[in-house]
Amino acid sequence: GPGEQGAWPGGRGRPLLFPRRGMAEPGPKSGAGGGEEEEEEEAAPAPKKRRVAAGERYVPPPRKLKAGVSFSAAHFAETSYYFEGGLRKVRPYYFDFRTYCKGRWVGRSLLHVFSTEFRAQPLAFYRAAARAGRLRLNEEPVRDLDVVLKNNDFLRNTVHRHEPPVTAQPIQILAEDDEVVVVDKPSSLPVHPCGRFRHNTVIFILGKEHNLKELHTIHRLDRMTSGVLMFAKTVEVSKRIDEQVRERQLEKEYVCRVVGEFPEHEVVCEEPILVVSYKVGVCRVDPKGKSCKTIFQRLSYNGKTSVVKCLPRTGRTHQIRVHLQYLGYPIVNDPIYNMEAWGPEKGKGGKIGKTDEELLKALVEEHRSKQSLDVLGISEEDLNTDAENQDSGNSNECTESVQADPINENSCPAEGTKDPERNETPACTLDPDTNLETLEKTTELGSCENKEKDPLCMECKITRRDPSPKELVMYLHALRYKGAEFDYCSKMPEWAMEDWEE
Numbered sequence: 001g002p003g004e005q006g007a008w009p010g011g012r013g014r015p016l017l018f019p020r021r022g023m024a025e026p027g028p029k030s031g032a033g034g035g036e037e038e039e040e041e042e043a044a045p046a047p048k049k050r051r052v053a054a055g056e057r058y059v060p061p062p063r064k065l066k067a068g069v070s071f072s073a074a075h076f077a078e079t080s081y082y083f084e085g086g087l088r089k090v091r092p093y094y095f096d097f098r099t100y101c102k103g104r105w106v107g108r109s110l111l112h113v114f115s116t117e118f119r120a121q122p123l124a125f126y127r128a129a130a131r132a133g134r135l136r137l138n139e140e141p142v143r144d145l146d147v148v149l150k151n152n153d154f155l156r157n158t159v160h161r162h163e164p165p166v167t168a169q170p171i172q173i174l175a176e177d178d179e180v181v182v183v184d185k186p187s188s189l190p191v192h193p194c195g196r197f198r199h200n201t202v203i204f205i206l207g208k209e210h211n212l213k214e215l216h217t218i219h220r221l222d223r224m225t226s227g228v229l230m231f232a233k234t235v236e237v238s239k240r241i242d243e244q245v246r247e248r249q250l251e252k253e254y255v256c257r258v259v260g261e262f263p264e265h266e267v268v269c270e271e272p273i274l275v276v277s278y279k280v281g282v283c284r285v286d287p288k289g290k291s292c293k294t295i296f297q298r299l300s301y302n303g304k305t306s307v308v309k310c311l312p313r314t315g316r317t318h319q320i321r322v323h324l325q326y327l328g329y330p331i332v333n334d335p336i337y338n339m340e341a342w343g344p345e346k347g348k349g350g351k352i353g354k355t356d357e358e359l360l361k362a363l364v365e366e367h368r369s370k371q372s373l374d375v376l377g378i379s380e381e382d383l384n385t386d387a388e389n390q391d392s393g394n395s396n397e398c399t400e401s402v403q404a405d406p407i408n409e410n411s412c413p414a415e416g417t418k419d420p421e422r423n424e425t426p427a428c429t430l431d432p433d434t435n436l437e438t439l440e441k442t443t444e445l446g447s448c449e450n451k452e453k454d455p456l457c458m459e460c461k462i463t464r465r466d467p468s469p470k471e472l473v474m475y476l477h478a479l480r481y482k483g484a485e486f487d488y489c490s491k492m493p494e495w496a497m498e499d500w501e502e
């Protein structure tokens with residue numbers, strides 16, 4: 001969804017280490033591309049190192065960047081999938097989060113930055129990470145966390161990354177030619193890397209399993225929304241269709257199943273929508289929100305629930321879901337807008353009876369009690385730092401709309417490959433039975449062999465309940481996407497059939 005980029009795991013904003021907008025970054029850039037990156041220009045003659053005073057630390061100049069290709073085979077090879085209990089799972093893997101020094105960090109020690117902005121982990125964790133060679137400053141291992149940061153310092157943090165499971169339902173390709181690829185996206189899959197998701201995304205699955213690369217996102221869908229999703233194969237095609245988006249020449253048609261008997265006549269909702277939390281991904285109707293319009297038409301009613309056709313005329317985050325909640329007909333299994341946290345009327349008519357902070361706390365507690373935080377796309381670690389993130393503008397619920405920018409994602413070398421920019425000292429995997437206190441005092445590090453268990457990784461120490469495949473489906477489906485030159489449609493979902501019953 002909209003908002004600035006975030007920071008390291010456990011830091012301000014979403015759990016990713018990226019620079020603020022406008023800061024140089026040797027990773028993907030936003031735009032039409034679905035995960036497009038920037039790569040370094042061909043090596044120029046090495047500049048002479050400027051003279052520094054005795055004892056002063058030298059900081060290399062920022063790298064020159066140029067537009068490059070999208071995610072490559074090296075990125076896709078970072079890890080692999082496996083399937084279990086109707087779920088697609090990603091094997092844990094090592095990953096590099098990278099950033100240049102933030103302006104507010106200049107003149108502060110690395111230890112001070114960790115202790116004030118990345119409190120999801122104890123300082124013992126960062127000391128152990130440094131001992132293990134996981135923290136690098138200008139591609140040199142950090143041995144002293146008291147080092148004072150300077151402008152243009154380049155930081156790299158190697159973490160053991162876990163991704164939430166998604167449905168094992170395959171991505172169906174509806175159409176493909178030299179210009180576009182159109183797919184039927186299953187529910188629970190983000191379109192592109194964001195938040196905790198990287199390999200369990202449409203972009204990565206199409207690249208890994210269908211050899212479809214360098215795709216450009218034309219429009220996006222909420223992670224829990226299924227249906228027609230279109231990608232351009234070239235920048236030119238992307239720009240041409242983007243122009244149609246800006247000129248409002250595209251027609252989108254959705255279908256959903258809502259609680260209760262929806263009115264038989266056409267219903268138009270033009271209530272403005274405000275984002276309550278980018279982090280959790282929650283919106284509500286509010287006069288201060290952005291203007292929007294949705295047209296609803298009932299298709300059927302089975303005595304308990306109604307199937308409704310939705311025609312959004314704007315593309316605000318969660319627009320259809322928020323408007324249906326406001327009208328008093330929330331989507332049957334909406335994990336956000338059909339929850340008890342909204343009060344006895346579940347937000348009908350904008351009646352909530354809670355402050356935004358109270359609402360968010362109630363939503364999180366309701367999902368925590370059901371062990372279903374993954375459905376929101378967040379983790380306990382994200383919540384531990386929520387109180388510190390008042391200046392953040394990010395959403396871990398990968399919410400997307402036509403107006404929203406794609407979320408940037410950093411790259412790292414595939415396991416077993418060398419990064420020419422990196423010092424050859426590897427970031428190692430340690431004995432899984434070692435604790436943080438022992439690691440702080442350790443002088444000899446283990447070898448980098450076990451990639452699925454890591455002693456520094458809190459996720460490795462937690463046993464989480466897997467969601468059921470049913471929990472990963474929401475009854476909202478993008479049925480049709482029509483433009484001046486195309487008209488793509490998917491099959492009607494089974495749950496949208498007139499005689500369907502829960």
